[in-house]
Amino acid sequence: MSHLVKVNLDDAGLPPPTPEIEQERKVALFDLLEGNNFTPVGHEAAGPWVLNLSIRDKRLVFEINDEGEAQAGAFHLSLSPFRQVIKDYFQICEAYFDAVKKLPPAQIEAIDMGRRGIHNEGARILEERLDGKVSVDHDTARRLFTLICVLHFKG
8 A cells, every 4th residue: 555754734823732742743753654554545556645734724634745745635624523532532641641640550551541442433533534535544544643633732
């Protein structure tokens, strides 16, 4: 399958991220570029791809370019299906970051399991929303969901 070689996040206008959110972004970008499956529908034999990800007019925007930066496609997704899972994800991440500072390992692990579950739900929703537009595997969807969350960070 084809893959992403670069991801640009349009985070202009967002408040500076907390150190924890910045770390989540860096890890998601690193892991995504280390291994991903990303095939725009209609371009099965082409790639690699550059993804520009942004939020405009309360819609998630995917702009896909080839490696030479020529546009290969673009589409917008409603954010409505993501709102609750993003809210839940931020709440459990906050609980996790707090827990790491003061709770015993067993309690941290329990919170982390919940965090992974919510993260998987966000990835599942993203996979459904991308159906017919881009083919991705579950790990790629998980990492893209993290980046979508970063674009929602309000400080």
